[in-house]
Amino acid sequence: MPILDELKAAIAKRLPELDVVIGWGKGFDALHHTPVFITSEADLDKLVLGPLSVQNLATYLTRYPKTKKIGVVVKGCDSRSVVQLLQEKLINRENVVVFGFPCEGVVDLEKVKRAFEDQGMEAARVSEASFQGDRCTLTSGGKAGSLPMADLWADKCNRCQYHDAVISDEFVGQRLERKAEDAYADVAAFEAKPLAERQAFWQEQMSRCIRCYACRNACPLCVCRDQCIAQTREPNWVSQRTGVEEKFMFQMIHASHLAGRCTECGECERACPVGIPILLLKRKNNKEILELFDYRAGIDPEAKPPLLAFKVEEEKINERGW
């Protein structure tokens, strides 16, 4: 049985006890999936699954009251967000049913658009998209084009260590048991650049930020919602003034609020309408935390996150020379 059918069967089995199950459905065109909210068996027909299922649906979990019973379909990376939310007691374990599946990866839609536009096709008017083996074929304006998938995977998928959900109540399909290495080579390469170059890079990138807060809204772990410090005047950390300082301040606050919590699902960067590589900031923090505390967020719901604990003496920060 194909995985999608297995998934539908699994959801159908659990649906009676749930208020809603969040999955992916067809989007506004053949190149996009969009979240669907399944409340009845009839809705199951809307469900799709594949390399276009880019959204991290765990983001929706905190939008519901903790008392609602919610099912959520997760990729491996998304499941880490669920673990992190559980660890921070922001969702109730007994009120969440997690549907996992072996995720081969998702495409980076920007890469897809660029690659097909290079072939003279119009990526905005895709009528058909198919992913067969290691090729992606698109039809747009009557023209068909084909590209190797290897060029289209999202960066996070190329370094993915968690293809199979790390937490699940229902797991459909065969686990991939595959693991890429991630030694934060991208961060290390950026760190190696001279300070002036790095500063100029961020000056330029941040100057393009329009403070639409799409990055924040897409983030599964940005849980302050209406109380977000970026918009409040009490306390007044970021002002309405325009300017790189305010934009950078907001992005730095976002990054530091995610230090030790970010599961690197990359939704912030994917949601950014002007393409600022903001995941790099979060990966920099995560690299430091991995080196200092040997800790990755979103793996163990029982783990104590190192930045949310008070310890007189940290093991790898030897202040006193004991």
Add this chain to the structure above:
Amino acid sequence: MKIGVFICHCGSNIAGTVDVAKVAEMAKSLPEVAFASDTMYACSEPGQEGIINAIKEKGLDGAVVASCTPRMHGPTFMRTVARAGLNPYMFEMANIREHVSWIGKDKEANTAKALDLVRMAVAKLARNKPLFAKSFAINKRVLVLGGGVAGIQAALDCADGGLEVVLVEKTTTIGGKMAKLDKTFPTVDCSCCILGPKMVDVAQHPNITLYASAEVDEINGYVGNFQVKVRKKPTYVDWKLCTGCGACLEKCPSKKSPDLFNEFVGTTTAINIPFPQAIPKKASIDAGSCIKFKTGKCGVCAKVCPVKAINYEMEPEIVTEEVGAVIAATGYDLMDWTVYEQYGGGRYKDVITSLQYERLLSASGPTGGHIKRPSDGKEPKTVVFIQCVGSRDKSVGRPYCSGFCCMYTAKQAILTKDHIPDSESYVFYMDIRAPGKMYDEFTRRAMEEYGAKYVRGRVSMVYPSGGRYVVRGVDTLAGTQVEVEADLVVLAVGAEGAAGAAHLAEKLRISYDSYGFYMESHPKLKPVETNTAGVYVAGCVQGPKDIPTSVAQGSAAAAKVLALFSKDQLQSDPQVSSVDLKRCVGCMKCAMTCPFGAIKEQEVRGEIKAQVIETMCQGCGLCTATCPQGAIQLQHFTDNQILAEINTLLESELEETQG
């Protein structure tokens, strides 16, 4: 808001390098400043009256005083503002003395910086809110850490004052270093004879609970309400049963145990009572050298004990005590003198420390009070004392003077002559430090009556030669090199904080220096207080001291505790965290990072929210840095206040970049 600004001259302390009149004049142009002036001494009676009059006449809502550190006069001016009828927290202090006038001579730069600090204080004060202290009940019991003479004195004075005292001592007996000394300077009376009665008083005092062979595992809470976990280390002897008869000591076959009390001069039995006057006079087993523990066979002590007190299965026991104040009196240890390779670095048996020499002099010591060389048991005829071994020596990282070594070396020279009339003593010294009542007279007696030969100069090396030791040094007064052939060399080793002092300080949440000595609140005016309310220090824990000073500090700390406990309730500092319920999402990250356990969950209309227990909060601000949405704010130091200060400071720069 109408703010008054008062710039203090502090005589010439500030006015000498800051144009105070100009700062006052410029302050007048700041928003919300309704009055500004400069004053000769803001803290003086007329200075304070000036502030009060201005508040009343101009109808001010708050005052900024630019003067010294708030550690000095913060409370003074808060009371001044209160006397003028304002809430005492409608006050800010700008430190333009320690932070400005004392650290730079450039008057123009200083004046600019002083104005910056005043601008920041005004920006903060404009956002201050009246705060009100709450009262909380206190537990009038006191914990004394360390049973040396300072701790004993503190415990006795507190107990005599009617307080319940818990005295915790690391070793199996109280008495500390003083119990190890043979005689005391400058009176040359028997150390244990004058300490003994006080030790007995501790044992018999109805208000004192003594835990010997115990250490503090954990201290939680705050002034008036500390919870202390005391770990009673196993002694393998049930002290409720032990009568101290000593039968076990006589029969113990393991006679090669390290003798801690005798500073490792000679050995002792594995089951042991350190000295005849020990309090409590109970036996304990050193598991590291006991044959029963090492091989499983023996058990002689259990067989001979007439009251069946021996228990090889004894486990550590944790006792929780609730107290309202803590006195740390954990004393000192000698620094590791084996770094002095030139003196043998611990390789020569007859090069010993002064504390070891005390044990050789003592009638209850391993030699019965006869001075014998550790190497061959012979009586030494020539004894060389080397002073400042690990004192006033930057090369080993000990720049400070240990203070008491000059005096005890003189005493030991006198005692040497008493014990061995045909002996000769040499003392190599740097300077003689004898500033105490009858102290200088005492060192002169050592030289003039007892013939101790004082040589002013450092020793360059000590090396063995034909069963004796050649001490080579310099006589800087004669300008020559000297060599003395000695039978015994005694090193006056400098003091450092007791082993484990730093760990204990962390548990007490007080500061300590790199030598393990605890920081007092003020070196002159608050010598026994620490910067943690309810925690006091006494004796060598704060720095090297002789017995009279240690005893005085023990009494001083006790007086401080008695004064603290003279009230039934204490006022809590209102500068604590508080939760904005509508912003709080109940993630409780604040509770996870709070070092004081001062944040608990509460349920508000079915939702989890954080709640600060005000009397437990110490105002450290960790929670406010943790809370992502800024829902928890430290009163008097809110994000907005700190941001206002930063923005004020950077105003000109901000305008440049943002146009």
